[in-house]
Amino acid sequence: MLVVNASELNNTERHARGAGWESLRMLVKRDGVGYSLNETRVLEGAELHLHYKHHYEANYCIDGEGEVVDVSCGAVYPIRPGTLYVLDKHDQHILRATKGDLRLVCVFNPPLAGTEVHGPDGSYGPPANDNT
Template sequence: MIVKKLAEVFNTKHDVHGETWNSRRLLIKSDGMGYSMTDTLVKQGTETYIWYKNHLEACYCIEGEGEVELADENGDKTGEVYQIAPGTVYALNENDRHFLRATTADLRLVCVFNPPLTGEEVHDEDGSYQVIE
């Protein structure tokens, strides 16, 4: 059995900070679950371009409000916008390119990735994570 507490991740190498987000990696590849789980904060008033071309991701909002806007193959906004609020889940089941915005407060999401993250990834220039073996 694996038991972890969010507080145990703070200020470790699995407490990963980006310019617009902070991802606390709760379950990672080495835990052997076949997926990873994060507790992620997206800073209020920010917009982040993301394209997880190497991962599938599902996010469940537990705090704050925001929106996801889909992007086309060039990374341009499509105008297709989905509102995110507590109790909302969104799944990027087609490696969807998108913009994530936190609107009313910091947006807090529980995110699951497949394949699992190792715990130290940050977005590269095209908004994705590399698969680390």
């Protein structure tokens, strides 16, 4: 059994940060469950251009308000607590936090190692083949 408390991850290698966001990597690849789970905060006013070319991602909003834009067609979807959006086609997207910090629970498959940060194109690199 794994038991993880978010408050114990602050300022550790499982606390990833970038411009306009931070993420606590609750489960990572080395935990061996086949997916990773993050608690992510997007700061109010942030606009993130993202494109997870190597991962599928599901995001469940627990606080704040924002929107996600599907770059391929321009569709804009509101996000508020209780909203789930899934990047099931490696969708290029724009994520905006518009009212308060946007807090999301995010699941990645394949799992993240835990230390990833977004590259210039908004993606994470391909997953490593080891157990890191």
